Amino acid sequence: MREYQPAEIEPKWRQQWEKQKLYRAAEGGSRPKYYCLEMFPYPSGRLHMGHVRNYSLGDVVARFHRMRGYSVLHPIGWDAFGLPAENAALKRGIHPADWTWQNIGYMREQMKKLGLSYDWDRELATCDPEYYRWTQAIFLLFYERGLVYKAASRVNWCPGCHTVLANEQVEDGTCWRCHSPVEQRYLKQWFLKITEYAEPLLKDLERLQRWPERVRTMQANWIGRSEGAEIVFPIQGRSETLTVFTTRPDTLFGVTYMVVAPEHPLVDSLVKGPEAAAAVAALRQAQVPVTERERELAEKIGTPTGSYAINPANGRPIPIWVGNYVLMEYGTGAVMGVPAHDQRDFEFARKYHLPVEVVISPDGRPRDGEALSEAYVEAGQLVNSGPFDGLDNEEAKQKIVSWLEERGQGKARVQYRLRDWLISRQRYWGVPIPLVYCDRCGTIPVPREQLPVLLPREVDLQPGERSPLARVESFVHTTCPRCGGPASRETDTMDTFVDSSWYYLRYACSHDDRQALDPQRVNYWLPVDQYIGGVEHAILHLLYSRFFTKVLRDAGWLQFDEPFQSLFTQGMVTLGGSAMSKSKGNIVDPEDIIARYGADTARTFVLFAAPPDRDLEWSEAGVEGIYRFLQRVWRLVGEWTEADHSAAGAPSDRQLRRLLHRTIQRVTTDISERFNMNTAIAAIMELVNGLYAYRARPLVEQSASQIDESLRTLTVLLAPFAPFMAEELWQMLGGQGSVHEQSWPLVDPEALQEDQVTVVIQINGKVRDRIQVAAGLSREELQQTALASPKVQGVLDGRSPRQVVVVPNKIVNLVI
RNA sequence: GCCGAAGUGGCGGAAUUGGCAGACGCGGCGCACUCAAAAUGCGUUGGGGUAGCCCCCCAUGAGGGUUCGAGUCCCUCCUUCGGCACCA
Numbered sequence: 001m002r003e004y005q006p007a008e009i010e011p012k013w014r015q016q017w018e019k020q021k022l023y024r025a026a027e028g029g030s031r032p033k034y035y036c037l038e039m040f041p042y043p044s045g046r047l048h049m050g051h052v053r054n055y056s057l058g059d060v061v062a063r064f065h066r067m068r069g070y071s072v073l074h075p076i077g078w079d080a081f082g083l084p085a086e087n088a089a090l091k092r093g094i095h096p097a098d099w100t101w102q103n104i105g106y107m108r109e110q111m112k113k114l115g116l117s118y119d120w121d122r123e124l125a126t127c128d129p130e131y132y133r134w135t136q137a138i139f140l141l142f143y144e145r146g147l148v149y150k151a152a153s154r155v156n157w158c159p160g161c162h163t164v165l166a167n168e169q170v171e172d173g174t175c176w177r178c179h180s181p182v183e184q185r186y187l188k189q190w191f192l193k194i195t196e197y198a199e200p201l202l203k204d205l206e207r208l209q210r211w212p213e214r215v216r217t218m219q220a221n222w223i224g225r226s227e228g229a230e231i232v233f234p235i236q237g238r239s240e241t242l243t244v245f246t247t248r249p250d251t252l253f254g255v256t257y258m259v260v261a262p263e264h265p266l267v268d269s270l271v272k273g274p275e276a277a278a279a280v281a282a283l284r285q286a287q288v289p290v291t292e293r294e295r296e297l298a299e300k301i302g303t304p305t306g307s308y309a310i311n312p313a314n315g316r317p318i319p320i321w322v323g324n325y326v327l328m329e330y331g332t333g334a335v336m337g338v339p340a341h342d343q344r345d346f347e348f349a350r351k352y353h354l355p356v357e358v359v360i361s362p363d364g365r366p367r368d369g370e371a372l373s374e375a376y377v378e379a380g381q382l383v384n385s386g387p388f389d390g391l392d393n394e395e396a397k398q399k400i401v402s403w404l405e406e407r408g409q410g411k412a413r414v415q416y417r418l419r420d421w422l423i424s425r426q427r428y429w430g431v432p433i434p435l436v437y438c439d440r441c442g443t444i445p446v447p448r449e450q451l452p453v454l455l456p457r458e459v460d461l462q463p464g465e466r467s468p469l470a471r472v473e474s475f476v477h478t479t480c481p482r483c484g485g486p487a488s489r490e491t492d493t494m495d496t497f498v499d500s501s502w503y504y505l506r507y508a509c510s511h512d513d514r515q516a517l518d519p520q521r522v523n524y525w526l527p528v529d530q531y532i533g534g535v536e537h538a539i540l541h542l543l544y545s546r547f548f549t550k551v552l553r554d555a556g557w558l559q560f561d562e563p564f565q566s567l568f569t570q571g572m573v574t575l576g577g578s579a580m581s582k583s584k585g586n587i588v589d590p591e592d593i594i595a596r597y598g599a600d601t602a603r604t605f606v607l608f609a610a611p612p613d614r615d616l617e618w619s620e621a622g623v624e625g626i627y628r629f630l631q632r633v634w635r636l637v638g639e640w641t642e643a644d645h646s647a648a649g650a651p652s653d654r655q656l657r658r659l660l661h662r663t664i665q666r667v668t669t670d671i672s673e674r675f676n677m678n679t680a681i682a683a684i685m686e687l688v689n690g691l692y693a694y695r696a697r698p699l700v701e702q703s704a705s706q707i708d709e710s711l712r713t714l715t716v717l718l719a720p721f722a723p724f725m726a727e728e729l730w731q732m733l734g735g736q737g738s739v740h741e742q743s744w745p746l747v748d749p750e751a752l753q754e755d756q757v758t759v760v761i762q763i764n765g766k767v768r769d770r771i772q773v774a775a776g777l778s779r780e781e782l783q784q785t786a787l788a789s790p791k792v793q794g795v796l797d798g799r800s801p802r803q804v805v806v807v808p809n810k811i812v813n814l815v816i
Numbered sequence: 817g818c819c820g821a822a823g824u825g826g827c828g829g830a831a832u833u834g835g836c837a838g839a840c841g842c843g844g845c846g847c848a849c850u851c852a853a854a855a856u857g858c859g860u861u862g863g864g865g866u867a868g869c870c871c872c873c874c875a876u877g878a879g880g881g882u883u884c885g886a887g888u889c890c891c892u893c894c895u896u897c898g899g900c901a902c903c904a
Contacts, residue, residue: 214898217820221900228904246904259904300902325902335904344902417903535898608841609828615897621842622828629841635856669832679830682840689840692857760836765885767836805884811835815884 001642004634006598010724014112022738023066023117025073027524034070035525036062037504037564039533039541040077043103043125044084047110049573049580049606049618050534052590056603057570057612057677058532059116063720064671066117067744073525075507076111076118078104080127081430081496083161083177089461096429097457100127110591114599115723117740122510126499127429131506133452134516135499136434138548140445141555143435147193150443154263154328155422157185162463163426164189166495167419168222168540176540190433190492191420194547198223198416200561201546210566212613215538222539224417229401231336231410233258233309236317240266242309245331245415248341249404250396252313253385254359256349257337259302259323264333270320272306279303280322300325300348312409313400314386323348331415339375346375359384360393421544423495426467428459430493438480438487447481453489467491500541501548504528504563517557528564535569542567568675571615573606580618588618600722601627607677607721630725633688633718636695637711637729648704654755656694660710661751663687667717668744677721684717708733713745754809761786762813763795779806786812 017023027033038058041051055076062074078100085096092099104125111118124131142148156165160180164187169176194201202223205216228247235242242258260267262284271277283303302323309320325344326335339349339356349356356369364381382388382396391399404410424433432453434446446453456475459468469475469491480487502516508525509518533541545563553561572579575586593602605626610616663683670680691710694702712733719726719739730739754775759782761769769791773782783804786792792814801814 214820218899330903625841685840803884807835813884
């Protein structure tokens with residue numbers, strides 16, 4: 001018999017499938033569509049085990065659905081812009097474009113080796129002008145719809161990457177990519193108004209029932225909706241007012257001071273006298289922290305401005321302070337201080353000897369604020385609150401807000417934690433922002449017919465004061481699209497998360513050169529039925545993509561507003577307990593595994609070793625185990641097809657048939673309902689074990705036709721996991737066409753029927769006996785049989801049970 | 817601190833609706849094949865008692881509860897991981 005030689009059969013079938021375009025996705029036809037997508041990779045150089053796991057999972061889903069009769073779209077592409085290309089350029093003197101395209105070439109080859117069933121005709125790369133041209137067009141659409149603006153604000157600056165970062169890209173005060181401590185700078189940058197979609201982005205999470213709870217919670221936390229009120233405080237002796245946002249309007253009568261952020265525009269005019277001015281200057285100097293992390297750890301300090309505001313509720317003057325803990329970016333940059341009912345305010349008040357006034361009490365009786373040891377933040381009744389005394393505090397929130405509204409001193413407001421998305425990057429290898437600055441006409445968008453604004457190839461990538469593109473004269477100098485006069489281009493490029501916010505749409509029409517999206521094809525394939533990727537994108541990519549989809553829907557480009565129906569987040573691949581990484585030196589290269597065991601083993605192992613949502617610890621012994629299993633399948637089929645089995649004329653065996661159909665059932669539900677590829681493979685292993693046991697019988701007791709049928713079904717079940725071997729075995733078994741074009745086997749319910757069942761007999765919940773009985777015995781019959789058991793008789797010792805619980809076909813529990 | 821997930825043999829993990837805990841694989845042990853080994857096939861493998869194939873006890877992070885019956889449901893606690901964390 002031929003040996004199992006993956007190195008021979010894998011390249012052979014790969015070529016065959018490519019030639020036949022076996023995995024091309026076709027629109028129309030009678031088959032229902034199914035869009036299976038894995039997050040596209042950054043072309044870093046080579047695939048790592050995380051990729052292998054992600055793409056093997058997706059490939060099983062795609063192949064399974066094809067066999068179940070769906071027309072499947074399963075595309076791949078490259079998230080090809082980004083900083084590593086520039087770093088490689090600096091380090092090795094290779095152009096970012098060349099480096100990127102070389103990597104793509106290598107990784108594409110690796111994917112093909114893995115036997116991933118992509119429709120390669122739809123491949124795309126975000127750094128391709130044919131792609132980013134449309135990224136620019138979508139940017140212009142956002143611009144026209146008023147969703148793009150430039151603003152000066154305090155931004156996150158990564159000194160390692162020499163660029164600004166979006167809020168979402170700061171992790172624990174460090175850069176998400178290089179983990180340098182993020183600094184705060186004050187710069188003018190381009191933003192996308194994602195906050196305008198905060199409400200639908202939050203609300204529609206409810207509809208994403210097939211997303212992991214965890215991811216929905218993370219997004220909801222990130223958006224951070226809070227209901228409250230804006231309250232206007234007059235400033236004593238001046239015409240300006242100070243507006244605060246609060247979630248506790250019910251505590252308005254307990255406000256004893258105000259605090260504004262150090263950067264608040266009114267601070268300078270509020271400061272009274274040289275002493276206060278010096279104190280405020282000192283506070284700003286000492287306490288505007290450089291990094292985000294320092295800012296979080298900083299002690300709460302403040303200093304009075306010398307000015308007073310008027311509490312609109314009771315007309316009392318209250319001091320206005322400047323405090324380092326008030327954020328200019330959230331709410332209005334000013335807060336009201338209610339020390340009796342907010343722990344932070346309480347600590348601040350105690351530190352600076354500010355009065356504490358109780359306005360909410362659990363029993364409705366007034367208390368002495370000075371006697372409190374901590375803030376009272378629970379519910380209660382209002383006290384010392386004029387006309388609102390005695391009200392329940394939740395009710396008082398509404399009443400006080402309406403009261404303020406009537407008097408023009410405030411209004412109800414919803415505040416979000418979510419900030420607008422900063423998309424400017426001071427880097428070269430990204431999509432140029434298609435805007436020009438004209439002295440006469442101002443900021444002008446590049447007309448669509450002039451797109452793409454191409455990245456110049458010749459560029460100096462050395463980090464410097466100005467970004468690389470700003471130093472390319474021929475790029476910067478241009479003419480104004482409106483007046484034709486001299487103008488200069490925007491030299492920032494876009495955050496690469498912009499590129500990846502719409503790529504899943506483009507797959508529907510990857511090479512359409514007339515439009516970004518062909519409405520007919522996009523609305524046919526989308527939304528994505530199953531999206532698979534790492535949980536590290538729970539906020540960033542998935543939130544941005546949802547935002548883009550909603551905007552494009554509002555613009556009439558799409559007929560749906562959520563891009564991903566079902567999301568699956570896979571676990572990490574670890575070695576020695578931690579994620580594989582170059583810096584830790586704990587890498588297993590998929591290339592080595594394929595070379596040694598073949599792609600089928602690599603795929604099947606990563607799917608078998610752990611449930612897909614959990615972390616997977618790499619195990620060389622486990623890989624060997626899978627390799628042995630595949631060889632075991634190979635021998636089973638090989639020995640059968642080569643042996644003379646004309647004597648195997650026994651009738652079909654009911655037990656083997658039941659095993660076969662139970663396996664079909666388990667594999668089917670494990671893939672489609674539970675996503676548990678590990679148990680699907682375990683079920684196939686059990687079938688193989690059963691077939692070996694059957695084959696150990698004398699030949700005359702075997703049924704040739706049943707073995708033949710079983711082996712064919714086994715091969716089909718194995719096809720999504722080990723596509724190369726399955727194809728080879730299918731051919732050995734004399735199957736017609738490709739195994740990957742076969743229909744998924746159906747379960748015969750009749751075959752599943754058991755005629756004998758094991759019923760467990762328990763006494764007081766402990767197993768005392770097991771009996772074999774005919775399936776479907778009635779409760780009474782079961783009870784009689786159980787009582788007749790000699791072991792039961794022994795334990796009962798003449799007593800009769802107080803109670804008998806019977807679950808037909810399963811259990812009899814006697815209670816004594 | 818707040819929110820969420822997880823904790824099962826020597827190891828990775830099964831147990832789908834509350835009904836035989838440990839499927840499947842790894843590792844270990846044994847047998848067959850072999851001159852021998854490897855490979856392969858078959859058997860065995862939670863702990864303890866007793867002793868060798870029959871029986872008993874214990875066992876799903878800890879403790880309590882609900883139930884005829886709990887890995888699964890409820891409460892308290894411990895540990896690990898993830899998210900959020902001056903958000904007014």
